[in-house]
Amino acid sequence: MGEKVEVFGAWFSPFSRRVELALKLKGIQYDYIEEEIYKKKSDLILKFNPVYKKVPVFVHGGKPIAESIVILQYIDESWKDNPILPQHPYHKALALFWAKFLDDKVLPSLMKARRSGEGKDREEAIGEAREGLRALEEELKGKKFFGGEKLGFVDIVANFIAYWSQAMDEAFGVQILTSELQNLPRLTQWCHHFLQHPIVKHNLPPKTQLLALFKSQFVDTN
Incomplete structure (x- = not known):
């Protein structure tokens, strides 16, 4: 290679x-x-x-x-060294399922919840986001990372939950993910483990710059 x-x-x-x-x-x-x-x-x-x-x-x-x-x-x-996906076909399929779930359900529902106006639409969007986050909470039962004791494929895909989505909450002036995490101890602990991983924490975008960008690109300031 x-x-x-x-x-x-x-x-x-x-x-x-x-x-x-x-x-x-x-x-x-x-x-x-x-x-x-x-x-x-x-x-x-x-x-x-x-x-x-x-x-x-x-x-x-x-x-x-x-x-x-x-x-x-x-x-x-x-590159076979240091695999990020499980080697067994069944466990690999499960990892791919959760990765797709994160991008197809969790990420869109969090964005929808932030952008929905007050009232029924917002409550429905928050409910959808909550359902997805609770599924992740259940999947983490008895595990440090989604794949076990070592950071792997699903954790990498879930990076937006640990860092970007909480910055997005701050930029939007809402507490969608931040509020939900108060009732999700496993997912909260996963966020901590993910952000403290030595390779992760040295390769995150600066929070102040990220907030400034989110406010300029996604938040209506009119």
Whole structure:
């Protein structure tokens, strides 16, 4: 695996950070290219990811791969040392299920809850977010990380819960996730373990800059 490894990402993106975290956990050297995705998308992003036109894009030996979960699978299959996915097919399938659940249900429901106005829509959105978070709480029973005692695939995908979503709450001036975590001790403890992991904590975007970006891009200040 001597081919050049490149990551096209954005400093604030939890999806880009997933890819970088997996590479760092495996000790893989890579070149990082910062993309100004809120300005003009680069020609390389349009070339390497013509379907979604977004980061992250992972380029290995000149061959591009898009979508963070797909990239994580590719990395784990290409570099066998320090696996992030379980080796048994059944447990691997479960990890992929929870990763999809995080991106398809938990993340959208948290964003919907923050953006919904007052009243019934907001209550329904919060209820949907709460249901997803409680499922994660149950999955963590008896475990330090989602995969057991070692940080792995599902933990990497869940990175937005530990850091980005709480910053988003602060930027929006709401307490969606922050409030729910008060009743979810396992998920709260998981957040602590995740953020204290030596590789994770040295590779998080600065909180003040993240808040400023969220306020400028997502929060209506009018």
